[in-house]
Amino acid sequence: MLTIDNISHTYHRRKGAATRALDGVSFDAAHGEVTAVIGPNGSGKSTLFRLVTGALHLQQGGIQLDGQHPGSARLGVVFQSPALDRQLTVFENLYHHALLYGRRLKKAQLPAELLDVLELNGRLDSKVDELSGGFQRRVELAKALLTEPELLVLDEPFTGLDINARDAFFSVLQHVTAARGLTTLLVTHELSVATRCDRVVLFEEGTVIANERPGALLSDFGRMVVVIRGEDLDTLAARIAASSDIVSLRIADDALLLKNTTLQDVLMIVDERDSRIHDIEARRPTLEDYFIARTGHALQDAVGELEAA
Amino acid sequence: MTAILLPTYSLWIRDLKHFIRQRSRVIGAVGQPFVIWIFLSAGFKNSVNAGGADYGAYLFPGIIMLIALFAAIFSTISVIEDRKSGFLQGVLTSPAPRASIVWSKMLAGTTIALLQSVVFMVLLPFTGLSLSWEGIGLSILILAGTGMTLTGLGFLISWSMSSTQGFHAIMNLLLIPMWILSGAFFPPEGTASWLGVIIHLNPLYYITTLFQKAFFAGSGVSVAGGPSVAVSIAVFAALFLLLFITSLRLVRKS
Structure with a gap:
């Protein structure tokens, strides 16, 4: 060892x-x-x-x-x-x-x-x-x-x-x-x-x-997460929190991640025709999600910024 | 002992493989001094007082010294190339003793310098000189020492540099004056006093004089004046030790 x-x-x-x-x-x-x-x-x-x-x-x-x-x-x-x-x-x-x-x-x-x-x-x-x-x-x-x-x-x-x-x-x-x-x-x-x-x-x-x-790092996120991209996401997060027990996390200025849920569950709360919503995607959680949850910033952004510098 | 021998052998042979596989490098190494010797000896034949000897013959050992000088020093460009290519990092993290890096580069530079010098000696019959076997043997021994010493100088500079262009610029700035003022090109006797002082401060002057004395031994050409053999050997040995120990310290520190 x-x-x-x-x-x-x-x-x-x-x-x-x-x-x-x-x-x-x-x-x-x-x-x-x-x-x-x-x-x-x-x-x-x-x-x-x-x-x-x-x-x-x-x-x-x-x-x-x-x-x-x-x-x-x-x-x-x-x-x-x-x-x-x-x-x-x-x-x-x-x-x-x-x-x-x-x-x-x-x-x-x-x-x-x-x-x-x-x-x-x-x-x-x-x-x-x-x-x-x-x-x-x-x-x-x-x-x-x-x-x-x-x-x-x-x-x-x-x-x-x-x-x-x-x-x-x-x-x-x-x-x-x-x-x-x-x-x-x-x-x-x-x-x-x-x-x-x-x-x-x-x-x-x-x-x-x-x-x-x-x-183990990703267990808190569940098997699947849903990512919503769009505008006015704070309002949306508040609405989701008020009407369900889904936990949300801002992973970018224009992206909100919903932990441990399915697209079907999210669409029962969120109207996908809402003009403030640009895109909704269901995917597996990643270490990037964990990193943002822990540090408040994206790991790959930091890598990209330094490489560009 | 094996701990240093095998890594030294590995790095030495690798440098030789590089040299032999670069055809243009081999052709340039043999062709360039030949051209320089022909043109300089023809051009300065009647202008330089070579102590009564034919200028082409006087210049011949100087050209051999030039070959050894450039071959030895420029072989250490491989240190910069090895660092840039990433190869050196693998050597530094291996159990190979750091001294094996210094030894291998010195041996590789010396081998390349000796190979090129000996090939050039094939032209000896065209100089009209008849050398003794003893003189030739001693000359090769001194050339080996020159190769080790000057590779040490090249190593010291290349270890701290990151650009091969920069290395070329620095070495040309240093080498050409060193060679011109070594007594290889013209005898120091009769030069301006300030130039005489610079020549006597040039360590290559002592090495070249030693080489000329060994080379011309029994040939009928006398190398009059200059430092004694004992002083030349002392300067030569001191320079070798200084460069070798400094290189070793530098490598161990990094």
Whole structure:
């Protein structure tokens, strides 16, 4: 088990300015499970990643894997930007990586099961540059798993992948995590992926605001929610509250979310022909809904704003 | 020991693969010094007093030094490329000792410098010089030391830089004057006194003089004046240690 115990980290900039990136963060991640670390940019996810991978020195608190420091030899890392040598072949990348870990590797020694799962058989002599983004990610994962790590840490590994490649990559990740009993820490802002993880640790302004199984986080929202988009939503929310026990939540200036209900129930209270209503949609609740309920602002908006800046 | 040997080997061989697979780099590395030697020796034949020796022959070891200088230093551009491509982050989070990064880059730069220099030496018969095997052996040894030292200089600068263009600009600003004032291009004797001071402050002057003395040993061409072999070796060794230790500290700190 990976134990993150009360870690704090402050960046000291020039001219004496200091930014507290992490503030007393504690959580556990279990073997055989994918634990997603989510949160808006600037919430401390990347600092956590850098601390776990040893790229930053711990200032306060502790990080332990089964009671010991997770040294680099027990660690597999997949970075947001690829750490591959694009001029070399797939095998050469694996070969050189193994040497960094003190292992000489021959093609015949490559774990067949790993190559099968990652569908890299038959691509070992291809130059990395000639592979698609999805397959480059698989080579990256193969590299990280080649040295048989106990802890696998991935930082935004879906960057640049389309939905199909992302889903395929995540399925492989889930498979190897379970099959090898790995402790997998996935830093991401892909909420749809995080929903499929075994556990979600939610970061906000350097602290952990939730640490649960995705289903537990969303249990309060029920199986389905209804989202109404339009104008004068405060009046509408008041009318719904007065005439039913449906709980509503503003998720945007022009959107009202109704928890644990159905479209049919809502249409008995709300007149869809009302000109102030632009759209009514029934859907499953998301982690975004949970994040808004907890923080009062949207996680993806924060990501978008920072990326645009 | 294996803990540092295998990672060093891995990173060294990888850099060599890059060099060999870039055909244009190989052609440029061999072709450019040849062209420079032909044109400079023809152009300055009657203008430079090379102590009685044929100017083309005098310049020959200087061109070899130029090859080693540029090959060694510019090989460290790979440090910037590795950082930009993301490859370096994988190395830094691996158990590979940080020293293996410095050693591998120094070895790769030296190997490339030696390969290019030795290929250029094929032109020796055209200089009219007859060198002793001892002189050639010593020359290669000094070239290896030069490669290690100058790769250290390149490493130190490239480790702190994020742009290959910036690295090119800084190194050209530093390298060309260093080479011109190394005694490779013209003997320092008889130059203006202020230039003489700068030449004596240039560490490459001591390395080049040492190289010329080894190169011309037994050839009939004498390298008169200049610093003694002992002083040259002392400056050479001090510079190597300074660059190596500083590079090591820099890498361990990051």
